[in-house]
Structures are given as structure tokens and as C-alpha cells.
Amino acid sequence: MARHRPTIVLVLLSLLALAAMAAFMTVGAKGQWSFVLPFRGIRLAALLLVAYAVAVSTVLFQTITNNRILTPSIMGFDALYILIQTVVVFAFGSAHLASLGPNVLFVVEVAVMVAFSALLYRWLLSGDVRGLHLLLLVGVIFGALFRSLSNLMQRMIDPLDFAVLQDRFFASFNTVHSEILGMAGLAVVAVSVAGWRLFRTFDVLALGRENAINLGLEHRRLISVVLVLVTILVSVSTALVGPVTFFGLLVANLAYQLAGSPRHGVVLPVAILLAVICLVGGQIVLQHLFAFDTALSVVIEFLGGITFILLLLSRTRR
Amino acid sequence: MIEIENVSKAYGRSVVVDGVTLTLPSRGITSIIGPNGAGKSTLLSMVSRLLPMDRGHVRVDGLDIADAASDVLARRLSILRQDNSISVRLTVRELVTFGRYPHSKGRPTAADREHVERALGYLGLDGLADRFLDELSGGQRQRAFVAMVLCQDTDYMLLDEPLNNLDMKHAVSMMQLLRGAADEFGKTVVLVLHDINFASCYSDHIVAMRDGRVIHQGSPEALIRPDVLAEIYDLDIAVETIGGRPIGIYYLGSGSARRQQMPGPNG
Amino acid sequence: MKALAGACLLIFVLAAASLFVGVSDVTPGKLIGADAGSRALQVLLASRIPRTLAIILAGMSMAVAGFIMQMLARNRFVEPSTAGTMESASLGMLVVTLLAPQAPVMGKMLAASAFALAGTALFLRILRSIPLRSVLIVPLVGIMMGNVISAVATFIAYRFDLLQALAAWTTGDFSSVLRGRYELLWLSFLLTGIAYFAADRFTVAGLGEDFTTNLGLHYRRVLRLGLVIVSMVTASVVATVGMVPFVGLIVPNIVAMAMGDNMRHALPWVAILGAGLVLACDLAGRLIRFPYEIPVGTVMGVVGSALFLALLLRKRRQLG
Numbered sequence: 001m002a003r004h005r006p007t008i009v010l011v012l013l014s015l016l017a018l019a020a021m022a023a024f025m026t027v028g029a030k031g032q033w034s035f036v037l038p039f040r041g042i043r044l045a046a047l048l049l050v051a052y053a054v055a056v057s058t059v060l061f062q063t064i065t066n067n068r069i070l071t072p073s074i075m076g077f078d079a080l081y082i083l084i085q086t087v088v089v090f091a092f093g094s095a096h097l098a099s100l101g102p103n104v105l106f107v108v109e110v111a112v113m114v115a116f117s118a119l120l121y122r123w124l125l126s127g128d129v130r131g132l133h134l135l136l137l138v139g140v141i142f143g144a145l146f147r148s149l150s151n152l153m154q155r156m157i158d159p160l161d162f163a164v165l166q167d168r169f170f171a172s173f174n175t176v177h178s179e180i181l182g183m184a185g186l187a188v189v190a191v192s193v194a195g196w197r198l199f200r201t202f203d204v205l206a207l208g209r210e211n212a213i214n215l216g217l218e219h220r221r222l223i224s225v226v227l228v229l230v231t232i233l234v235s236v237s238t239a240l241v242g243p244v245t246f247f248g249l250l251v252a253n254l255a256y257q258l259a260g261s262p263r264h265g266v267v268l269p270v271a272i273l274l275a276v277i278c279l280v281g282g283q284i285v286l287q288h289l290f291a292f293d294t295a296l297s298v299v300i301e302f303l304g305g306i307t308f309i310l311l312l313l314s315r316t317r318r
Numbered sequence: 319m320i321e322i323e324n325v326s327k328a329y330g331r332s333v334v335v336d337g338v339t340l341t342l343p344s345r346g347i348t349s350i351i352g353p354n355g356a357g358k359s360t361l362l363s364m365v366s367r368l369l370p371m372d373r374g375h376v377r378v379d380g381l382d383i384a385d386a387a388s389d390v391l392a393r394r395l396s397i398l399r400q401d402n403s404i405s406v407r408l409t410v411r412e413l414v415t416f417g418r419y420p421h422s423k424g425r426p427t428a429a430d431r432e433h434v435e436r437a438l439g440y441l442g443l444d445g446l447a448d449r450f451l452d453e454l455s456g457g458q459r460q461r462a463f464v465a466m467v468l469c470q471d472t473d474y475m476l477l478d479e480p481l482n483n484l485d486m487k488h489a490v491s492m493m494q495l496l497r498g499a500a501d502e503f504g505k506t507v508v509l510v511l512h513d514i515n516f517a518s519c520y521s522d523h524i525v526a527m528r529d530g531r532v533i534h535q536g537s538p539e540a541l542i543r544p545d546v547l548a549e550i551y552d553l554d555i556a557v558e559t560i561g562g563r564p565i566g567i568y569y570l571g572s573g574s575a576r577r578q579q580m581p582g583p584n585g
Numbered sequence: 586m587k588a589l590a591g592a593c594l595l596i597f598v599l600a601a602a603s604l605f606v607g608v609s610d611v612t613p614g615k616l617i618g619a620d621a622g623s624r625a626l627q628v629l630l631a632s633r634i635p636r637t638l639a640i641i642l643a644g645m646s647m648a649v650a651g652f653i654m655q656m657l658a659r660n661r662f663v664e665p666s667t668a669g670t671m672e673s674a675s676l677g678m679l680v681v682t683l684l685a686p687q688a689p690v691m692g693k694m695l696a697a698s699a700f701a702l703a704g705t706a707l708f709l710r711i712l713r714s715i716p717l718r719s720v721l722i723v724p725l726v727g728i729m730m731g732n733v734i735s736a737v738a739t740f741i742a743y744r745f746d747l748l749q750a751l752a753a754w755t756t757g758d759f760s761s762v763l764r765g766r767y768e769l770l771w772l773s774f775l776l777t778g779i780a781y782f783a784a785d786r787f788t789v790a791g792l793g794e795d796f797t798t799n800l801g802l803h804y805r806r807v808l809r810l811g812l813v814i815v816s817m818v819t820a821s822v823v824a825t826v827g828m829v830p831f832v833g834l835i836v837p838n839i840v841a842m843a844m845g846d847n848m849r850h851a852l853p854w855v856a857i858l859g860a861g862l863v864l865a866c867d868l869a870g871r872l873i874r875f876p877y878e879i880p881v882g883t884v885m886g887v888v889g890s891a892l893f894l895a896l897l898l899r900k901r902r903q904l905g
Contacts, residue, residue, distance in 0.1 A: 133721035134901055137662075140728055141894050148886030155879045245732070298740045305733035309726055313711070316719050368795050392801025399795050405659050405720070406791035407846040416789060420801045424785030424849070450845055470800070 005260040006270075013258075013273035020281040021048075028288050044280065046176040049184055050237045051275035056195070057233035058248030059255070059271050063206045063264070064226050065125060067132060068256065069311050071248040074136065075124075076143030077117060077234040078243035079150075084112050085239075086150040090157060103183045110187065110235045117231045122224065143245075173241050173283060173296050184236045191229045198225065202264040244297050246304020251275045253307065319344045320365060320474065320508070325374030326530075327360055334360045336530035337374070344473075346522035347500050347507045351514055351541075353551055356527040358510045359400070359478050365508075366397035366476050378474060392420035395474040396467045400482050400510075402459070404451065410462045411447040414438060417469030437469040440495065456483035464492065468499065475499070476508045481516065493520045514555075514566045518542045526550045542566055592857045596641070599864040603637040604629065606868060608876045631764045639767040640759055640867050640881075641860040643822045643829055646773035648859020649780050649852060650818040651833015654705075656791035656848070657811045658712060661841075662724035662893075664833030665701075665819045669727055671830065672734040673704025674816070674823040675754040679738050683745055690824060694769055697820035698813075704734060705812055757822075757829035757882030759867055769825050773818040777856060780814055784848035787811060791846065828882055831889025832859050838896055862888075 024044055029036045058071045072078070088109055092100070100108075120142075129135050201222055204212050212219045237244075255271035256262075282296050320342040327335040335357040342348050350358045363369035365376050367383045376383045378395055396417075408416075414437055418430040426434075438447050441461045451459055460483045467475055480496070481489045497520050499505045511517045517524050518538040526534040526541060534546055541547075542564035547555040555568040605611055611633060615625040651664030658668070665671045677700025681693045688696075708727055715722055735755070742751040780787070789797050790807040797804040822829060836859045840851050863881065866888055870879040 129898070129901060131721070133719065133725065134897065137721045137725055138894065138897055140725065141890050141897065145887065145890035145894060148883060148890055151883050152879060152887050155877070155883060156874050295740060295743060298736050298743065302733055302736040302740070305729050305736060308729050309711075309733070312722055312726060312729075313714060316715055316722055363795075366799070368798050387801075388798065388803060389801030392799060397795070397799045402793075402796075404792050404796075405661055406656065406788065407841045408788070409845055409847075412845065412847045413792075416785075416792070416796075416800065419785065419789065467799075 006266040009258055009260065010266070010269060010273070013270060013277065017273045017276045017280070020277050020284065023284050024280050027284060042178045042181065043176055045185075046178055046181055046240050047173070047279050047283070048276060049181070049188055050241050051279045052272050053188060053233040053237040054244070054248045055251050055255070055271035055275040056191075056268060057230045057237075058252040059264070059268055060195075060202070060226050061230050061248075062252060063202055064223050066206070066208050068253060069132065069249070069308070069315070070136060070139070071246075071252065072230055072234045073243060073245045073248055074143070074308070075121070075139030076146055077121075077231065078238040078245070079143040079146035080117060080120075081109070081113050081235050081238040082243060083146040083150040083153075084109050084116065086153045088112070090153050102177070102179045106180045106183050106239055109239070110232060113235050114228055114231050118224070118227060121227060125223070125227075173279075177240055180239060184240060187232055187236050191232050194225070195229055198222065199264065203262075206262065206264070242297075244300055246308060247275070247278070247300050249311075250300065250304045250307055251278060253311065319379060320506075321375075321377045322361075322365060323375045323377075325361070325364055325376060326372050327357075327364060327369065328372055333530050335364065335371075338527075338530070338532055340525065340532055340535070342506070342508055342525075343523060344506050345500065345504055347496060347509065347520055348523040348525060349509045349511045349517035349521040350525045350527060351511055351517050351550070352527035355529075357530040358527050361527070362397070362476055362478050362508070362510055363399070366395060367391060368397060368399070389420055392470070392472070394472050395476065396470040396472045397476040398463055398467045398478065398480065400479040402463050407450055407452060409448050409450055410443055410454070410465075411438065413451060413462055414443075414447075414465045414469050417466040417471075420470060433469050433471060437465040440468065441465040442491075457485060457488050460484060461488070461492070464495075473504075474506045474508065478510045479512060480509060481511070481513065489516070496520070514542060514547070514568070515563075518565060519563050539564060589853060589857070592854070592861070596857055596861050596864065599861060599868065600637050600641065602868055603640065603864055604633045606871050607633065632762070635764045635767050636759050636762045637864075639762045639770055639826060640863050642767075642770040642774050643757075643759075643826055644832060644860035644863030645856040646770070646777045646818045646859075647822055647829055647832040648836040648855045648862075649777045649833075650815045652837040652848065652852065652855050653780055653787055653811045653815055654833065655837055656787045656846075657808055657815075658709065658723060659791060659793065660712075660720060660723045661838060662721070662834065663727060664831070664837075665815065666731065666828065666830035667724040667727040667834065668708045669704045669730040669734055670701050670708075670815060670819045671823060671828045672731040672738065674698070674701040674820040675751065675828065676700055676704075676734055676738040676741075677820065678754050678824060679742055679747060679751055682747065682750060683741070690769060694772075694817075694820050694824040697824055698817045701816035701820050701823075702812055704730075705816060709808075709812075754823050754827050755882075756880050757827040757885060758878075758880035759826055760878045760880070762826065767825050769821045773821045776814045776818050779810075781852050783807075783810060784852050788846065788848045791848075827880075829863060829885055830882065831885055831893060832862055835889055835892045835896070836862060 021044060025037065025040050061072050062068055062070060088105065124135065124138065129138055201217055204215050204217055205222060205226070207215070209219055251271050251274050254274050255267050258274070259266045259270045261267070282299070286296050286299070322338055322340040322342070325335060325338045326333065338361060350362070352358050360369065364371045365383070367388070378391070381391070381394070383391060411434065414434050415426055415430070417437070418426050418433060422430045438444055441464060443458075443461060443465055446454065446458060451462060454462065460480070464477070464480060467477070480492055484492055493516055496507050496509070500507050521538055524535065524538055524541040525532055526546070528550055533550065534541055542557055544555055544557050547553070547557070547566055553568060555566045557564050557566050559565070605613070607628075609624070609628050611625045611628050615623070616629065647665065654663045654665065654668060654670075655661060674697045677697035678693060680700070681688060681696035685692070708730055711726060711730070712723060715726070738751060739748075742748045786802060786807045789800055789802055790804060790811070794804045797807065837851070837855050840854045840858060844851055844854065863885070866884040867881040870881050870884040873879055
């Protein structure tokens with residue numbers, strides 16, 4: 001039984017995820033299928049990309065940092081992405097931006113993001129900032145700083161420009177930025193191909209720095225590469241639906257509980273499937289059962305915040 | 319005189335102090351010794367009203383600590399616990415001045431300031447008086463806390479392992495200082511001590527606890543004896559008389575104790 | 586004493602600047618010899634003076650509230666915005682606005698105080714299960730608790746179409762302060778005065794429960810007094826101008842570095858520098874993008890989080 005558990009879990013979750021997707025496409029549909037299907041299809045594709053990006057980025061980030069509380073969004077990654085978006089708008093002005101087109105803009109933003117986060121987080125994770133709690137708090141406050149800075153810059157943009165651009169800043173599960181869907185998909189595929197080549201090292205990295213080095217991995221280089229992959233994934237999800245601080249934490253920790261195996265071959269797919277079920281399923285439940293339109297992200301923040309506090313407390317009591 | 323009458327404390331099922339009845343004489347130094355988990359610190363905390371007791375009474379000079387006003391007690395009895403980590407950034411002098419709080423209620427008079435300076439001098443803290451506590455070593459900080467309690471100028475001083483964090487030199491001078499407080503100022507000092515030899519050299523009276531009960535009490539000569547110590551600590555301790563004081567030699571342990579600590583192949 | 590007088594002078598200069606910075610043209614020249622009906626004088630009396638007073642009162646009392654909380658929680662990094670107090674207060678404002686929209690401001694503020702009190706008490710309750718030495722987990726738990734509470738508030742506000750009102754309580758902004766709309770803040774000034782009166786008690790409480798009892802004080806009573814002061818101050822600030830984060834964290838920490846935590850000494854400094862910091866941030870908010878205004882909450886967010894980070898990284902050797 002225990003040996004087959006991962007397989008059983010994967011099959012069950014796959015079925016649930018498929019059911020959620022089918023429901024998403026069909027439940028409550030009015031009017032022409034030829035209109036409904038492509039319209040919902042695009043949103044579904046975006047949600048799937050987000051689920052994949054959040055799940056993989058969180059699990060990998062926790063692998064390279066060797067703990068289960070730190071996540072990219074708690075460390076302020078998505079706040080940094082929003083800041084970069086704002087700075088780009090600030091620097092180019094809205095008129096220029098329109099001529100550039102969303103895809104070019106996305107690529108520019110991701111490039112800047114990778115450069116910046118590589119600098120900042122490599123320093124943070126290099127061991128100069130010791131202790132998980134300090135790291136967490138520094139990350140949280142960096143997040144707050146990035147958010148306040150983007151807030152400040154948004155206020156400094158001409159109010160008229162701001163109104164035009166507001167839509168860009170406030171992505172949510174309901175106003176998915178589908179215009180960059182193609183480019184985002186491409187980025188995710190590229191990350192996955194690169195990740196696939198490193199796949200075997202993930203389980204070793206999870207053993208910690210000393211063990212990984214002892215087993216012959218080029219630890220420093222690998223961490224840097226994984227960090228870049230994580231950064232791109234965070235950019236994708238933030239660009240599509242905006243920041244959702246605790247989603248990754250919820251999904252990853254649920255996955256560790258359910259998977260019954262610490263191997264990435266199991267944990268990663270379980271996390272991805274869970275993310276799909278939560279996002280797509282949650283959206284349907286809230287929309288059609290409770291008629292709450294944009295509440296999903298709030299619900300995730302609520303549950304995730306409580307999970308985070310409990311995780312922290314259970315670790316210190318031990 | 320501190321009268322302890324049938325005092326008990328339990329946490330859930332585990333009884334930490336079990337019906338202790340004890341009279342601590344006025345003046346002089348009383349040391350409480352015993353192995354870890356004997357209930358020494360818990361008893362001291364209850365006597366000093368830091369911890370409510372489940373059963374029993376404690377009277378300090380006839381004053382029942384359960385009914386007495388806390389600020390009245392604070393002028394009669396002071397307590398220093400062993401674990402004093404504080405995050406508040408105070409200078410040594412500021413901390414010691416708070417020892418006068420029960421008397422001055424935060425408006426120190428010239429007489430209070432004199433007390434403070436005397437306590438600082440007594441503990442050799444003059445040079446450190448304006449340093450912040452977080453800039454001191456563990457031993458210096460411990461001395462600052464003792465200075466505060468001393469400054470409180472109560473008849474009874476209760477100290478839970480005051481030698482914690484002190485090196486040999488400072489441990490000895492701390493014990494000499496407490497001895498002086500008892501002899502010169504007529505204070506009653508009650509200590510929890512781990513080192514039986516400090517207890518032997520400096521106390522008038524020793525109380526031995528084990529499993530939440532008082533199992534022996536008496537003069538150092540009556541307590542620091544191989545048969546009594548074996549009963550308290552489960553350890554064969556040779557006792558030699560050095561400089562007129564019974565000194566326990568416990569560093570080498572005994573065969574039987576070592577065997578008990580090393581589980582055999584069957585666990 | 587001399588230094589304190591100097592700091593007061595600085596506040597006067599900032600306050601004077603605050604009186605004369607704004608869209609409508611109010612200058613000392615225009616006021617001299619102006620008749621009672623002049624526009625400059627009206628603006629000064631109805632808007633600029635109330636605004637400046639509100640800034641000073643809010644800055645002082647928030648800084649002192651943070652200071653008190655640091656004593657009660659025995660932790661350097663606690664203040665109303667890192668302990669769920671502010672978020673609870675704004676949740677309280679939201680709930681009372683839903684249930685009793687006609688209630689007077691004072692009533693709403695009292696309801697918000699009750700929420701703030703409950704939130705902070707819950708936080709302190711959680712803290713009791715954390716070993717004292719894990720210093721950094723305390724603000725982490727507090728910040729996250731604040732997040733959870735604001736998620737609840739956002740959810741409710743979203744359902745009842747009150748997001749705009751909620752935004753007013755969550756972003757500190759002095760631009761809408763007018764005569765007749767800020768007087769509640771005098772209450773927090775009064776509470777700050779009480780805090781000064783009880784300063785020694787709070788310092789003693791900061792040493793821990795055992796120390797407090799040893800010195801003959803009732804720890805629970807000191808705790809309750811402090812909680813009530815902090816909750817009411819936070820609620821009155823949230824009700825009148827919205828959240829002003831980090832003041833209560835940055836100012837007491839800087840003061841403690843220079844002169845320690847003895848509240849009797851440090852409290853006047855904390856109050857004055859708190860007022861100065863908020864004055865400076867509000868002025869900056871008015872000047873950066875003149876004639877548009879950037880709310881003080883936003884400016885404070887940037888300045889406060891940057892200083893908080895500096896503080897953490899500076900102390901990282903001891904904390905890690």
C-alpha cells in the first residue's frame with residue numbers, strides 16, 4: 001500500500017484536476033458554445049500556467065533553501081516584479097508602452113527581474129543573513145518596501161496616465177492578462193526544458209548544501225540556475241494574475257503531506273495538480289456556488305496566512 | 319521567619335512540589351539543594367508569590383503572601399530568578415534604581431540614590447554603572463541584577479541560582495557578599511544552589527529536596543555527609559574536611575552510578 | 586534638556602513649514618494684515634492648522650503606542666502594524682460602519698478600539714506559546730496575523746461594496762483633515778500623557794512578569810493599562826486619518842540606541858521624534874509631486890520599511 005501510495009495519489013489528483021477543468025469549461029454556460037469555449041479556454045490556459053508556475057517555483061525554492069516555510073512570494077519576489085512593472089511604466093511613459101506591445105514589455109520586465117533578483121536573493125541566501133527567522137523577516141519587509149515603492153511611483157505618475165494604466169497593475173484571477181499568454185507559455189516551456197535537464201539533482205539538493213557538495217554537485221552554480229528558473233516562473237504568474245502571497249505555501253505544504261514521498265518526481269506533479277485543483281476548482285466553487293466573484297485570492301490569503309502562522313509556531317515549539 | 323505550610327504544586331499529573339512544610343529561620347543564609355527536578359525553584363517561586371500554589375500557605379513574618387498587598391511584600395521580600403533575559407535597553411544604574419521602586423514608586427529621592435550608589439559599589443559595578451545591560455558579559459549582568467535586588471533593601475532576599483554565569487572568582491565574591499549582607503545587615507538570604515560545597519562553606523542552614531519533598535535539613539555538618547548525600551543525589555560522594563568545612567568530592571562519581579547511566583545491551 | 590529643546594525647535598520649524606505648504610497660497614506675508622474674511626486666513630484656520638495638529642498628535646501617540654507595545658511584548662520589533670492592532674482597528678471601523686452606519690465618530694472609534702484590543706490580546710496570547718528567545722518570530726507572526734485580519738476585512742468590504750471606505754482607513758492620509766474632523770486625536774494625546782505618568786510601570790513590565798511582581802506591581806494591571814492605551818490610540822488614529830505604519834517601530838528603536846529604554850527618560854524623545862518623522866513624511870508627500878499629494882501612509886511605507894530593514898541588517902549579527 002505504502003509503496004503504491006504516490007501512484008494512487010497522482011491518479012486521484014489527476015482525475016480531480018480533469019473534473020475541475022471540465023466543470024470550468026461547461027458549468028453555467030449560456031449562449032453559443034463557439035463563443036463560450038474559446039473564451040473560457042483562454043482563461044483556463046492562463047490559470048493552468050499560473051498553477052504550474054506557482055507550484056514548481058515554490059517547491060524548487062524550498063528545495064534550494066532547505067525549508068518548508070520560505071516561498072518566493074513571502075520573500076517578496078512578486079512584489080519585486082510589480083515594482084519593476086511600475087518602474088518600466090514610469091521610465092517609458094504610457095505612450096511609448098502602447099507602441100512596444102505587451103509581449104516585448106513582458107520580456108523586458110522578466111529580464112530586469114532576473115537580473116535584480118539574482119543579485120538581491122543570492123546575497124540574501126548566501127549565508128550572510130543567518131537564521132531562518134531573520135531571512136523570513138528581511139524578505140517580508142523587502143516585500144513591504146517593494147510594494148510601498150511601487151505604490152509611491154504609481155502615485156507619482158500623472159493621474160490621467162495612472163487611470164489608463166491601472167488595469168496593468170491590478171491583475172487578478174478575474175482580469176487575467178491573457179494578451180501575454182503565448183509569451184508566458186513559451187517562458188514556462190523553456191524553464192521546464194532547462195529544469196528537466198537538472199531534474200535528477202533536485203533530490204540531492206534537498207539534502208542540504210554540505211551533503212550536495214559531498215555528493216559531487218556544483219552547489220553554487222546549481223542554486224543560481226534554479227533561482228533564475230524560479231524567478232522566471234514567478235514573473236509569469238505575477239504578470240498573468242498579480243501577486244498571491246500564500247498560494248505557493250499552501251500548495252507546497254499540502255503536497256508534502258499528500259505525496260507520501262519526498263522525491264521530486266512525486267512532489268512536483270502532486271503540487272502542480274493540487275494547484276490546478278485549488279485554482280480552477282476554487283474559482284468554480286466560489287463563482288457558481290457562492291456567487292463571490294473575485295474573492296478567491298482573498299480566501300487564499302486568509303487560509304495561507306493561518307497556515308503560515310501555524311507552521312512557524314509548530315517549528316518553534318519543537 | 320518564613321513559614322511554609324503544606325505547599326503543593328502540580329502540572330497536570332506531575333507533582334512538582336508535594337506537601338512541603340518548612341520553616342526558614344530569620345537571619346543568616348539558608349541554601350536549598352537537591353537534584354534537577356526536585357522542585358527547588360518552584361518552591362522558591364511560590365514562596366515569593368511569582369507562582370500561585372495549588373495548596374498550602376506561606377507566611378512571611380506572619381503575613382500571608384496570598385492576601386498581602388504585593389507592594390507591601392516587595393518591601394519585605396525580594397526574589398531573583400535564574401533566567402533573566404531582558405530585551406529592554408537600560409543602563410546598570412537605571413536597572414538598580416528600579417530596585418527602589420517599591421519604596422519610591424518611581425520618584426527616587428536623594429536617599430534612594432544613595433542606596434543605589436552603595437549597591438553599585440558593593441557589587442563592584444561603579445565603573446559599569448552607565449553602561450547598557452546588553453553591552454555587559456553574562457557575569458556582569460548577573461551582578462547588576464543582584465545589585466538591584468540588594469537595593470530593594472528587603473529583610474528577605476530569595477535568589478535562584480545566583481552563581482549562574484559567574485566564573486570562580488565572581489562566584490566566590492558573590493557568596494562572600496551575601497554572607498556579608500547576612501552578617502552585617504541582618505538579612506535573611508535564601509538561595510537555591512547547585513554546588514553543595516558553596517552551600518557547605520557559606521550557609522547556616524541547608525534544606526535538601528528531592529521529588530518535590532524536603533528530605534533533610536540541618537547544619538552543613540549534618541547534611542554534607544556521604545550517607546545523606548547518597549540519599550539526595552543517588553551518587554556516592556566522598557566527604558573530606560578542608561579548612562574546617564565538609565567538602566563533597568563528587569567529580570569522580572561511583573561505579574554504581576556509572577553503571578546506571580550506561581544502558582546495557584537490553585536497553 | 587538642551588537637546589530636547591533643540592528637537593522641539595525642529596518640530597516647530599517643520600510645523601511652520603507644514604502650515605505654509607499646499608495648493609492654495611498661504612504665506613506669512615498674506616496673513617499679516619489680512620482681514621478676517623481673507624481666503625488665506627480661512628484656509629489656515631480650517632485646514633492647515635488642523636492638519637498640522639493632527640500630524641503632530643498622530644505621530645506622537647503612534648510612536649508612544651509602539652514604545653509601550655515593545656515593553657509589553659518584550660520585543661523590539663513589535664508595534665501596532667506588526668501585531669495586528671492596526672488591522673483589527675480598521676476591521677472594527679468596517680464592521681461598525683456596516684452595522685451602525687449612523688453612529689457618531691466617537692462611537693465608531695470606541696468600537697474600533699474594542700476590536701484593536703481583542704486583536705492585540707489575541708496576539709499577546711499567541712506570543713505566550715513562543716519562547717522568549719525567538720525574537721524575530723514575534724513580528725513575523727504579528728505581520729501575518731495582520732494579513733489574515735485584513736483578508737477578512739477585504740472580504741467583507743468586497744461583499745458589501747465598502748472597498749473605498751476600507752481604503753480610507755488603511756492608507757494614512759492627512760489631506761482631508763479639516764477643523765471639526767480631527768479632534769478625536771486629542772484623546773490620543775491625553776492617552777500619551779497617561780502613558781508618561783505610568784512610564785515606570787511600563788519599563789518594569791518590560792523586564793518581565795517576575796521582576797514586576799518582585800517590585801510589588803501587578804503585572805496584569807500594567808498589561809491591561811498598556812493594552813487599553815495602545816488600542817485606543819491606534820483606533821483613534823485609524824478612524825481619523827488611517828493607518829500610519831512603522832512610526833511606532835522606527836522611532837523607539839532609534840531612541841533606544843541613543844539613550845536606552847528607560848521610559849521616563851525616553852518617552853518625551855519618542856513622542857517628539859514621532860511627531861517629527863510624520864511631519865517630515867507628510868511634507869515630503871506634499872512636495873514630491875506638487876500640486877498632487879501622496880498620502881503619508883505611502884511615504885511612511887517606503888521610509889518605514891527601508892529603516893526597518895536597515896535596523897534588521899544592522900543587528901543581524903546578534904539576531905541570526
